[in-house]
Amino acid sequence: MSNPIDRDRLADLLVRERELYRERNPESQTLYGQATNLFGGVPMTWMNKWSGGFPLYFKTAHGNRIVDVDGHEYIDFALGDTGAMAGHSPLASTSAITSRIVVDGGITTMLPTAAAQWVGAELTRRFGLPLWSFTLTATDANRWAIRLARLATGKSKILVFSYCYHGSVDEIFAIPDAQGVAVARPGNVAPPVPLDHTTRVVEFNDLVALERELAHGDVAAILAEPAMTNIGIVLPEPGYLEGMRKLATEYGALLMIDETHTFSAGPGGMTMRDGLEPDIFIIGKSIGAGIPSGAYGLTQELADKILQHPEADIIDVGGVGGTLAGNPLSLTAMKATLESVLTDDAFEYMISLCDTYTNDVQALIERYDIPWSISQIGARAEYRFVTPAPTNGTDSAAAADDELDEFMHLYMCNRGILMTPFHNMALMCPDTTVEDLAVHAELFEQALVELRGL
């Protein structure tokens, strides 16, 4: 059993880091104070999650570097919480985007371009599914695919995992009560109906509970990240994903795999790496280098079932689709990014960097006898303030530590490193270097030395 953190020392360190953050960032603080016409003072309310009382305002972002309005340069390991996994404004993507919108013209038209077929074929090469449809966000892809799953199966419920996140999708904000019935997760904003009307929920890595809930016979789809990434990283135990696939088939539920974040596992995500066989595949965020882009993939068998329902309007206003979805700008961005930036070679490099990052952090956790753990999925890694690493969402949620979280974010930020808000996640992009990792390792060690009072 490692030594716990001294909470008094942590409280003092936190006061110091907050003060330093305010001193370093007067321009950001002024801009934040002036944003009285924005709801919550920010362009999107979640930007208030930034540690230190106000967010950094940034001026420029290239590769894995961000420069803020007070003139500080940062090594960015947040990378837009995966939206910028290709690096900020990668040249191949920005050249294609600029050419599309300035030279060819046409940001949105209601007409297809040939880029969609190229992207569809590339997504098939990577993830296996033969048929693709495009969205602007992973949230949209999940929402629309859920409707299609209900249509195809004639079943009403979506099965999710306690403390999962798949975007602002009504069905997913559930945790099980003492009887295993889905109830709204704390903080869920005005759900349209009680969660047990739409949702079944179990803990990740529990095949017994999964089978018990599927046995009700009303689950249209299991919606899963193959490793949870939004409550720390929770990795699947050996055999778990195979068991999930088997049970889905046995009980007539579709398997919906959301690789919006776990795409970090490799060019074909965990689906290619681990030979997963989803009926529906979801991706978003990174594939358009930050231009709003998402996609869902379907098996031929599922598409055939969907098309057996002429009463369902999937062409006009039946609840699937958005005017700007599949627009030429988004598809151009996806084509360039997949073709030239997030390539097979790039993943090999990014993953090797992340191996080093993870090994460095693990070694320091051990050297300073700190009760934390780190988990890695290819090019992303995240440390959690508990050891061993949790095996389900509820245990991982229980390990949350807001003070340590704020301390680590501010300690890094005050010294030139950005970690992902909401997580202690670090993501590698094609522009990250071994020198950047060395800077992080040194700062991480200094932070542990301070926490230990050495």
Ligand SMILES: Cc1ncc(COP(=O)(O)O)c(C=O)c1O
């Ligand atoms: C696994 C997963 N799916 C979907 C989403 C939703 O992505 P977006 O907010 O871009 O729609 C997220 C966002 O964090 C996610 O982590």
